[in-house]
Structures are given as structure tokens and as C-alpha cells.
Amino acid sequence: MTVDEIIAEMTRAWNAGDGAAWAANFAEDADFVDVVGRVQRGRQVIAAEHQKIFDTIYKDSRLEIRRMDCRPISDDVLLIHTSSTLQVPDGPRAGEWHAIQTKIVRHGQILSFHNTGRTSLADFTARDEDLGRLSPQDWHRTDS
Numbered sequence: 304m305t306v307d308e309i310i311a312e313m314t315r316a317w318n319a320g321d322g323a324a325w326a327a328n329f330a331e332d333a334d335f336v337d338v339v340g341r342v343q344r345g346r347q348v349i350a351a352e353h354q355k356i357f358d359t360i361y362k363d364s365r366l367e368i369r370r371m372d373c374r375p376i377s378d379d380v381l382l383i384h385t386s387s388t389l390q391v392p393d394g395p396r397a398g399e400w401h402a403i404q405t406k407i408v409r410h411g412q413i414l415s416f417h418n419t420g421r422t423s424l425a426d427f428t429a430r431d432e433d434l435g436r437l438s439p440q441d442w443h444r445t446d447s
Contacts, residue, residue, distance in 0.1 A: 310369075367388045387402045
């Protein structure tokens with residue numbers, strides 16, 4: 304599968320609420336780090352965990368995935384970054400959510416996938432607007 308085919312299949316599977324189809328894009332021994340930092344190991348676990356969220360907190364949600372960049376890291380391995388927008392109609396996660404994903408793909412299968420939710424620096428810094436205006440590289444302790 305090409306990168307664009309993988310993205311299209313993942314989008315289709317999510318929007319159908321189909322955990323097995325979502326996981327079909329992963330290698331049998333793949334690792335998936337979800338947006339809350341849990342590590343899911345193996346295609347069967349990835350399928351089961353996604354089916355749980357498709358049936359509950361993300362029921363009837365709609366996902367859009369966009370390729371940001373893709374580059375080879377060896378002859379048959381790609382490093383891919385995507386961004387996503389998730390629309391959740393109801394429940395505790397209702398609203399619009401944004402994330403960035405890092406994928407390592409070999410021979411058309413995902414070996415590793417890391418999902419990171421996006422938030423503003425002001426939210427990340429507990430609404431400290433002065434700190435939120437700075438780049439994290441500019442953060443430093445002032446009480447030392």
C-alpha cells in the first residue's frame with residue numbers, strides 16, 4: 304500500500320467505526336501509542352482497543368487525516384507525519400480535536416504509530432499567558 308492508500312483506509316475504517324479494518328493497516332507486531340500515552344502492542348490489541356472507543360466515547364465520530372510529510376529512513380522504511388481533525392458529536396469527548404501522528408511504515412504496513420493531541424501553549428502552561436507566548440526553548444527557571 305502507498306502512504307495515501309494507508310491514510311485513506313484508516314480514514315474509511317475510523318468513519319465506519321470498524322476496529323478490525325483500522326488495525327488491518329498495522330503489522331501483526333505493531334506498536335500504537337494512543338493520545339493519552341497508553342502503548343497498545345499487536346494488531347489484535349489495536350483492533351480491540353479501537354473497537355471499544357468506536358462503540359463508546361468516539362461513537363459516530365468523523366476523522367480527517369492529512370499527510371504532512373514523508374521521507375525514507377532506510378531502503379524499505381518510511382517516516383510519515385500526519386495531522387488529524389476529529390469531530391465527536393456527543394458524550395464526554397464531544398467537540399473538535401486536533402492531533403499529530405508519527406508513523407513508521409515498512410512494506411505498506413504500520414510498524415509504529417504515535418498519536419499526540421494538539422493544544423495551545425497557553426493551555427499547556429495552565430493559562431500562564433506570558434509563558435504561553437514563549438517558545439518552549441525559551442522557558443527557564445527564574446527562581447534558581
